[in-house]
Structure formats: structure tokens, C-alpha cells
Amino acid sequence: MAVYKDNATGTWRVIYRFTNWKGERKQTQKRGFATKREAQAWEHEAMLKQGAKLDMTFASFFEVYEADKKQRVKESTWESKSHVIRTKILPYFGNREIAEIEAKDIIAWQNELMAYRDEKGKPYSADYLKTIHAQLTAIFNHAVNFYNLPYNPARRAGTMGNEVPKEMDFWTKEEYLKFSEAMMDKPRSYYAFEMLYWCGIRSGELLALTPADFDFQKQTVTISKTFHRSKGSDIITSPKTKKSNRTIKMPPFLCEEMQEYIKMLYDIQPNERLFTVTKSYLNHEMERGAKQAGVKKIRVHDIRHSAVSLLIDMGFSVLAIGDRMGHEAEKITYRYAHLFPTVQTEMAEKLEMERMTKEDANGKNT
Numbered sequence: 568m569a570v571y572k573d574n575a576t577g578t579w580r581v582i583y584r585f586t587n588w589k590g591e592r593k594q595t596q597k598r599g600f601a602t603k604r605e606a607q608a609w610e611h612e613a614m615l616k617q618g619a620k621l622d623m624t625f626a627s628f629f630e631v632y633e634a635d636k637k638q639r640v641k642e643s644t645w646e647s648k649s650h651v652i653r654t655k656i657l658p659y660f661g662n663r664e665i666a667e668i669e670a671k672d673i674i675a676w677q678n679e680l681m682a683y684r685d686e687k688g689k690p691y692s693a694d695y696l697k698t699i700h701a702q703l704t705a706i707f708n709h710a711v712n713f714y715n716l717p718y719n720p721a722r723r724a725g726t727m728g729n730e731v732p733k734e735m736d737f738w739t740k741e742e743y744l745k746f747s748e749a750m751m752d753k754p755r756s757y758y759a760f761e762m763l764y765w766c767g768i769r770s771g772e773l774l775a776l777t778p779a780d781f782d783f784q785k786q787t788v789t790i791s792k793t794f795h796r797s798k799g800s801d802i803i804t805s806p807k808t809k810k811s812n813r814t815i816k817m818p819p820f821l822c823e824e825m826q827e828y829i830k831m832l833y834d835i836q837p838n839e840r841l842f843t844v845t846k847s848y849l850n851h852e853m854e855r856g857a858k859q860a861g862v863k864k865i866r867v868h869d870i871r872h873s874a875v876s877l878l879i880d881m882g883f884s885v886l887a888i889g890d891r892m893g894h895e896a897e898k899i900t901y902r903y904a905h906l907f908p909t910v911q912t913e914m915a916e917k918l919e920m921e922r923m924t925k926e927d928a929n930g931k932n933t
Contacts, residue, residue, distance in 0.1 A: 570606045573598070579606035615761055616793045625668065625706075626661035641804050648702055655680070655699045656706075664886075665710060673703070673724035681727060696727040713921050736865040749859040755853045758828040759842050760870065766815050767874030767892050768847050770867050771795055776802050779837040786822050789814045790893065796845060811893035854888040875899065 569582050579600040600606035622689055623631075629652060637645050659676050660668060680699065691699075703721045710716035738746065743764050750757040762773055771793035780789045790813050793806050806812055818824075829835065849867045857864045865873075871892070878888045889896040 568915070570603060572603070579603050581606050581609055616904055617775060622664050622666055624661065625663050625665045626657055628662075628665045628710060628714075629657065629706065632706050635709065635713070642797055642802065643804070646797060651699055651702050656703050660703075666716065668720055670720045670723040674722050677724065677727045693727075698839075700726045736863070736869045737876050738862060738865060738870070739873075740877055742860075742862040742868075743873060745860040745862055746856045749856040750852065753852070754828065754831060755842065755844070756849075756856070758824060759844070759858075760850065760852075761821060763867070763870045764820060764874055765821050767795065767871050767878075768815070769807065769811075769871060770849055771891075772806060772811070772843065774840065774842050774846070776841045777838050778835060778841065781822075781825060781829075783822050783826055786819060787814050787815050788817055788825075794840070806893065808893065810889075813890065813893050815891060820845075 570579060572579050576599075578597040578598065579602065580596055581600070582594065582596045597606075597609055600609065633649070640648070659679070660672075663672070677700070680691060680696060682690075700721065704719065704726075707716065707719040707721045711719050747757060747760060747764070750760055759773060762768060762776070763770065766788065768790060772790050774794035775789070775792040780791070781787070782789075790811060792803050792808060793811075793827075795802055795804070829841065832841070835841070846867065853867055854864060875888060875892060878891070885896045885899045888894075889899045892899070
């Protein structure tokens with residue numbers, strides 16, 4: 568490496584030569600430093616990163632982590648992870664040497680986050696705190712697994728708060744039917760919400776649907792992709808999880824409705840999107856329809872919860888519901904069982920009857 572002053576601009580620059588993972592000699596440079604000291608500090612950090620030396624700053628190690636991980640996850644996933652790291656973690660730990668960060672430092676950081684209140688006096692939710700901590704843990708895990716950090720201080724400190732199932736908003740079937748009737752003035756909105764409710768698919772899965780995904784003879788729709796917008800561009804990727812790749816059996820009335828809708832779309836091609844709208848459009852239509860129908864306001868994703876709650880109420884098994892929703896059965900049990908507390912009452916009553924039957928049988932035998 569070498570540090571030079573650019574006489575034309577009065578600033579300093581660093582020329583850095585290194586050998587990449589293929590054994591090739593490379594050269595890069597960084598310009599625009601106001602002082603020689605700033606240029607030398609950047610030079611020092613660059614050398615540490617190239618050698619993966621853990622006396623580099625946390626911010627520098629994050630750049631190493633980003634280079635290692637970014638191409639291994641979906642763009643939307645990385646955007647979410649990166650936003651949390653840059654806004655909630657780097658401001659606190661960015662200038663600290665990663666090898667010097669201890670569990671007590673993590674606890675102090677946790678306490679600051681848990682003490683936070685917004686302008687309305689509202690704290691971060693337990694789920695959001697756990698998400699933030701999970702990102703910090705992942706970075707330290709990477710340093711432990713691949714760069715010889717002795718231990719993970721975030722894991723040693725423990726996570727924030729207690730994990731409890733959160734209450735979910737959902738519509739009953741009667742509420743949904745009122746809402747769907749209000750949506751009939753806009754066919755595109757009506758058919759979109761019909762798919763969301765009766766198939767229980769995610770909004771991203773809905774917005775990625777094409778005519779080719781439907782087999783009306785078999786009465787099925789295949790979920791094999793999802794839609795999201797990133798930096799003003801429409802992006803189609805694989806679904807959220809491997810389990811999300813699935814084929815859903817549709818009720819006959821929904822097959823008829825979707826055939827009607829596809830006929831409305833002039834000259835649509837087999838691989839063109841059926842619903843060329845955004846998630847914000849769906850949110851706006853949810854608010855409009857709920858107000859018009861006189862039902863409580865819920866989120867678009869809560870329609871999926873509503874679909875699950877209907878299937879639970881109809882008596883389907885957790886395994887069957889999980890397959891239809893693209894969820895593991897354990898997640899269905901954990902996240903949705905509390906939607907119908909009357910099931911617990913029914914269990915208790917049947918256990919009472921079972922016990923009484925046994926006592927009667929024993930009494931007859933004596």
C-alpha cells in the first residue's frame with residue numbers, strides 16, 4: 568500500500584495492491600481523504616479486512632460479512648437485514664474493534680433498545696427486538712465460524728425479552744364475505760382478495776401469479792414464485808421458503824371466478840402477471856373495503872391468518888393446513904392455535920366426560 572497527496576486537489580489517496588482468492592494480483596485505490604491521517608486509517612482497516620484480522624472495527628467486519636453473505640440470500644432478504652444492521656447496530660458498535668466487544672457491551676446495547684420510546688411513547692415490539700438481536704448474533708456467529716473469533720458475545724448475553732405468541736387480527740368468514748361484497752365494484756380487487764382468502768396465499772405470491780400457474784381441469788394453482796418491489800423495480804424470485812413451493816387445490820367456485828377474471832384481461836400471455844398492482848394498492852383497497860363493509864380494519868397479511876382460522880374451525884388437521892399454507896406444522900400449532908380458545912374448553916369437557924365414563928365403568932365392575 569501507499570499513501571499519496573494529490574497536489575491538484577489537495578486531498579490524499581491510497582493505492583492498495585492485494586492478491587485475491589484466485590491468486591491474482593489486484594490493485595484498487597481510494598481518493599478524497601482530507602488528511603494524511605484519515606488516508607492511513609483507511610489503509611490500516613483495508614489491510615485488516617484483507618487479512619481477516621479481528622482487530623478491525625465492527626463496521627469493517629460487517630463489510631466482510633456483507634461480501635460473504637449478500638449473494639447467498641434473496642435481494643429483498645438482504646435489504647431487510649442490512650437496514651436493521653445499519654440503523655440499529657452499526658451506530659452503536661461500528662467503531663469498536665470486533666474482538667474487544669464483550670457480553671456486557673451487548674447487554675448495555677440491549678438495555679438502550681428496550682428503553683427506547685417513540686414520540687407516542689411506544690417501545691419497540693418484542694418481535695422487532697428479537698429480529699435486531701438475531702442480526703447481531705448472526706454477524707458474530709460468522710466471525711466465530713470462519714474468522715476465529717473465540718466466542719459469540721451476543722449469544723452469551725442472551726436475547727431480549729420473552730417470546731410469546733402474539734394475538735392476531737383476523738376476520739370471521741361472515742366478516743370476509745361482507746368485505747368481499749364491497750369489493751365487487753372493482754373486479755381486479757375482488758378477485759385478488761378471493762385468491763388471498765380462499766387459498767390463504769401470501770400477497771407476494773398473489774402478485775406473482777400468471778395464467779400458466781392455473782390448471783382449471785385439475786382445479787389447482789401452483790405457487791412457485793413471489794413478487795416484490797426493490798428500488799422502483801419489479802422483482803420475481805422463488806417463494807419465501809422451500810415449503811412455500813406447493814400446489815393448492817381450489818374450490819370449484821373459485822376456479823370459475825378466476826376463469827372469468829382471466830377472460831377480462833385482453834390478450835394476456837401465459838407468463839404475464841395477472842395482478843399488476845402493488846402491495847400498497849392492496850392495503851388501500853383493504854381500508855376502503857373494510858370501511859364500506861363496516862368490518863374492523865386488518866392488514867392484508869391478516870387475511871392469511873383469517874384463512875388459517877377458518878380451516879382450524881372447520882376441523883382440518885394442523886399438517887393439512889400447513890401443507891396448504893406452505894408452513895411447517897409446528898409453526899401452525901405455535902402461531903394459530905390461540906385463535907380459537909373454545910377448542911381448549913371443548914378438550915376440557917371431553918376429558919371430563921372421559922373421566923366420568925371410566926368411573927362409571929369401574930363402579931359397575933365392583
